[in-house]
Amino acid sequence: MRFADAKDIVPPPRVIAGTELRPFCLGHHLLFKALGLPFAGNHEADAGPEDIFVGIAVCGLSYDETLSAIHRGTWPDTLARWRKRVSGPWWNPRLLDYDEIEAQFREHLADGYSMPPTWRYDGKNGLELTTPWELLLKSRLVQAGYSEAEVINGYLPARWYDYFADIEIKAADTCADLKMWRKVFVTQKDAEALK
Numbered sequence: 001m002r003f004a005d006a007k008d009i010v011p012p013p014r015v016i017a018g019t020e021l022r023p024f025c026l027g028h029h030l031l032f033k034a035l036g037l038p039f040a041g042n043h044e045a046d047a048g049p050e051d052i053f054v055g056i057a058v059c060g061l062s063y064d065e066t067l068s069a070i071h072r073g074t075w076p077d078t079l080a081r082w083r084k085r086v087s088g089p090w091w092n093p094r095l096l097d098y099d100e101i102e103a104q105f106r107e108h109l110a111d112g113y114s115m116p117p118t119w120r121y122d123g124k125n126g127l128e129l130t131t132p133w134e135l136l137l138k139s140r141l142v143q144a145g146y147s148e149a150e151v152i153n154g155y156l157p158a159r160w161y162d163y164f165a166d167i168e169i170k171a172a173d174t175c176a177d178l179k180m181w182r183k184v185f186v187t188q189k190d191a192e193a194l195k
Contacts, residue, residue, distance in 0.1 A: 001194050002117040004185035009158035012111065016104045017053075017086045017096060019060040023155040024112025026134060027063025030152070034070070043109035052102050057082045059108065063153055116161050117186040137163055 011023035022028070032040035037055055039045045047055075057079050058066050069075040088094040129136065137159060141151045144166040151159060168184040175181050 001191040002186070003188045003191040004116050004118075004161070005188075006161075008114075008116060009155065009161050011155040011158075014104070014108050016056050016108065017101050018094075019056055019082070019086065021056070021059040021108060022062055024059060024108060025063060025153050025156050026137065026159060027067075027152040028059050028112070029156065030134065031058050031063065031066050031070075039106075039109055041113070043106050043113055049098055049102075052098075052105050053083065053086075054079065055109075056101070056105055112156050114157050116157070116164055117191075118164055118184050119182065119186060121182055140166060 014021040029040060032055065035054060035058070037051050037058075038047045039051070039055065060082065061069075061078075066075070066078075069078045086094070087096065131139070138148065138151045140163055141159060142148055144162070146154075146162070154162075164184050171182070171184070
């Protein structure tokens with residue numbers, strides 16, 4: 001069983017199709033949604049080669065760079081230049097192993113969408129929040145003192161650790177009865193006890 005570990009907040013380096021990817025962030029996810037990419041929020045969703053290549057191009061840039069290109073109307077040109085660089089010149093094209101490229105990109109997405117191991121408890125009085133998770137994460141972290149840019153551009157798994165750490169810290173500050181304490185993260189000790 002997985003347990004919470006600070007090493008999970010360090011993004012792994014990734015180069016796919018000759019493109020160094022930025023750490024996966026909430027901004028990349030939001031751009032996937034805005035561009036209608038099927039794997040936004042689901043790394044296993046069916047997607048064609050065009051979707052995969054657009055996703056790689058998005059993750060090869062920062063959120064701000066891609067958003068700016070979309071707003072200026074230069075995103076198609078940016079994508080075309082990236083494609084040309086990846087595939088090589090017409091007189092000497094690179095042979096690309098699409099299956100390997102897709103597998104690597106899906107691994108990047110699986111890592112980027114990973115959540116820290118936390119305990120699940122029933123909600124208070126059946127209360128169910130209707131806020132989209134992206135806004136819940138952003139709002140909570142901005143309330144905790146992060147800038148919106150730090151939330152949007154930060155490595156998404158690290159931002160989830162920050163989110164749950166903030167919940168635990170606030171719960172500890174308001175916990176008057178230790179018998180009512182509910183820990184948030186699954187610890188190494190918990191994982192060993194559950195084996």
